[in-house]
Amino acid sequence: MKVVVLYFARLKDAMGRSRDEIEVPTQVTTVGELRAWLAQRGAPWQAAFAEVRSLRAAVDQSMAGDATRLRDGAEVAFFPPVTGG
């Protein structure tokens, strides 16, 4: 399964880029599994995902929890808590 992963704000800075297209292994089926898999994947994910506390996620532009399932071609975004307004 291939997903587009987007990074915003502090996480984008830590990653040094705003998006990746990633082929994920078959055991990765949810947001939580994707996050855990990326966080142990080596540079730059490992340091970036460890540095940014309480990361939030969205799938296909809706807020998502760890249990949210992924689909092929999904747009998955990771970002720190929002600070608009």
Added chain:
Amino acid sequence: MSVRVQREDFDAGQELTALRAANPRVGAVASFIGVARDLNENRAVLAMTLEHYPGMTERALEDIVRQACERWDIIDVLIIHRIGTILPLEQIVLVAVASAHRHDAFEACRYLIDYLKTDAPFWKKEQTNEGAQWVESRAGDEQARAAWERDRPRK
């Protein structure tokens, strides 16, 4: 119902007039304007940059408006949120609600800005004398949203 994400500043007076123009059912307009300060957590702020998630931001704001409409009797809503570089004294956000009576307008306006603060994907980065830093989210914002969750819908 209208939601705008834009770089340009806005004329709040003009926007509020337009929101109720030609609708004699509107008896109340409540509005909130968020403004950039020159001080945050005791650090002088020279400017801020607002980043957002194009596409999701608009959807998130439309969702929040939909939820408010289920809760109160609302005639119209306008949300304008700026992105890009914003200097102290400049406007950041406008939330305005038109309704028949003041209660719905006041409550819905407060609800909209409280939810915007926790659910709409915007991030502020402040330029200070010590360099640029991302703004930390505040526990108080989550608490304000949680208080609405505990309140029963009135409608």
